[in-house]
Amino acid sequence: MVYKLLVIDDELLIRMSLESGLSDRGYQVKTAADIREGLDLMETFRPHVILLDNRLGEDSGIRHIAEFRRIDEDVMIIMMTAYGSIQNAVEAMKLGVSNYVQKPFDLEEIDLMIRRGMEQQASTRSLEAMKLRPRKLLGISPAMQQIRDNIAVLAKNDNVDILICGETGTGKEVVVNTIHNQSSRANMPLVKINCGAIPENLIESELFGYEKGAFTGAVKSKKGLMELANGGTLFLDEVGELPLAMQAKLLTFLEDRSFKRVGGLRDIEVNVRIAAATNRNLEEEVRKGNFREDLFYRLNIMQIRIPPLRERREDIPVLCDFYREHFNRKFQKSVKEISPEFMDRLMKYSWKGNVRELRNVMERTVLFCTGDVLTGKETGLMMAPGMVPGEKEEENPDEYRLKDLADGPINLRGELEKVEKAYIDRALSLADGNLSKASQLLGCTRFTLKRRMDSMSEMTGQNKK
Template sequence: MSYRILIVDDEINSLKVLSAGLRSEQFNVETATTAQEGVSMFKEKHYDLIISDYKMPGMNGEKFLEKIKALSPETPFVLLTAYGTIELAVNAMRKGANTYLTKPVNLDHLETVVNDALVGRPKELDDETPGKHQFLNIIGKSQPMQEVFSLIRRVRKTDANILVLGESGTGKELAARAIHYSSLRAGHPFIPIDCTTIPAELMGSELFGYEKGAFTGAAERKLGLIEMAQGGTVFFDEIGDLDFALQKKLLRFLQEKEVRRLGSKEKIQLDVRVLSATNRDIEEEISNGNFRADLYYRLNVIKIRMPPLRERKEDILLIARHYLDHLCKKNKKAVCSFDPDVIATFQAYSWPGNVRELENMIERAFILCPYDRINLECLPQKIRSLTNGEPAGCDEFNLPEMERQIILKALDKCTWNQSQAAILLGISRKQLRTKMKNIGLLTSD
């Protein structure tokens, strides 16, 4: 069964990239360049999910959302927004948008969000024994992951603050999303706040908002991200990077459950759950004086530790197969499997980048491998040499060669239409032409 998705954006390139990124056996994607057209398409056919840009000439994303919600309140709606207009989008979430994504959209993220919205709240979640090897989008059959699932099941419906720990790429954000989308707050906003990307001097007003005239340049009232999560969940990603001065303000919010916008005397009572994640050793940060111990104890009512992939070898093949299947379906390839050598190598490798590294490696192998079966030659040298049965004559993939292969594949896929290939590669046509010249596919003009 496939889901019908409608994407609305006035930028044609963005439409092309998003639909190419999502289109698969599972997702049947159609597009429109105006919200008006989107409304008529929706009235004519039913769609299971809508993705819409916020800023569009004519009807904007928020008005469009209102129309769709009036026609079909249950249809999931995902808003796309540029960094400067996040608060508009989050505001629109009050009117029923499921979530927002900032542009440029990370396609992996989009897919997770779409999966969450479409299949994230299946009925069997109320059953205490849902799919054994999967909890929402988190896959794992190993004992450590089963323990993570069981902990999530026990705490998801409480209001406990949860700190998710783990190395990079172990699925901390995935776990935070799974907690929110399987909690009673699932119908309310999930607001991720990346403490590493918002500049420290802006973080205070981003988190708590301000009143008109609170400082020079505060022309309008601005709601803070915490306030916008009302009823839902905020997720502080990389909490270890939160500015020391703001840690105190966050602690006060956690204690009092209220916020005060900058320049206002009024306190606003909030019902917001706080999840956070870090890959740092917070206890060490505390002893170095970089992190407040009192905040740590508040955030850390429950600790979930995402185990590194090397400590759950049973999951490697399960996740690898899942990811390969997904790529094969999406690209309509019939037979997709791994050579036994590859499986042995995967088991022997230590996966310092964890699941993200595994996913990237499979995607790379899928692009580079000319066969239906992924064999050792399609893996990077550093991992190929782990098993003794390395075939002779395998030349090392160097980066320029890999890039050449990827460009060739993309061009092939688009019957050498450069504009389309550039979209597929996520670069401009001009950049593509420069690269083609560099690798001798075009003569310099």
């Protein structure tokens, strides 16, 4: 993943130095000379990290930390400070600054600080995401029972590589977790990489590592994910996104389980099970020339296909009960059941986002529910065409159907609120619950979206009283 950095400093030479040095290290960098320009870029550029100077002419960076946090509460802020202002930097850390660096600074120190901070954030998000996923495969359908049987066989034979196919959101990662945890490799690492999220020029060094001096910026040797997964499982998510050149190198590795680091001469042998997953039709990709045929057959020794949720509707009540109980605990609710009418609509819905979309629906309905029965009306789910179970799929999911005024007067404010809820639910579904991404889809700031959601929650509570 390419991290986006925003440098805010009133000294031109410092901005130029940081932009040049950090760009060489693989970051996407933009700079601003003052707070106003920085806030504007914060809205449009959406950086992962801000390098913020504490002294900006007569202004002070520490005074504006809250403004950046309001736009994106997850942004990592690193304060740049002179030797005489360390006390201010410590105060800034209490306000949410992740770290600080002293001027004159070392680019290696900043690079390491950013990567460690991003890894820590990713680890935290991964743990939170795992809490939202079933820890075992849920479902009573014949397809899920067959998958459980296959997992039992693969867990006992842990030297067989696996190819897992299925649409986005069906639970491919859950299958990999289950196989790994039930195998003799359970106490060894399970290392995951999204092949579509890493730039083509970096993926080889990420997988195989590199030796000191292999390229500009390689100041020391680094182990790749293959070595880190030694003895365990390496999960190649979205393997269909691998560039053809990298596919050839992966095929070579699969043949003899050895590789060379980038810039290295020594063969390194590892004992790793490969689990690959894709939402693409790899046979079709082979015909198009986008995926190597020999690699496909090498990975396709054991294929597990996870059917979409619409093909195993009998699993929907089981999943709904799981998420109802889970989100009861998370939000300290006591929702006891789902109304028959709402369940009927859930059963009829097409679920293009599969289990992930169902999870998002259940999270929002439990969150906004003020009673002990889920009806789907809590967040406008019974009104939102893009989310309504049972709506005709050919209808425009973003089109709101006007009521016939000939039938009598309407509550205009109430209807507008329903439209707003529909769009917010739709954006949250497409963004997998990520507020920052949803706010981009809606053309507003994260702060505005959060404020509107809080306002709707308050209005829902008042209407129930």
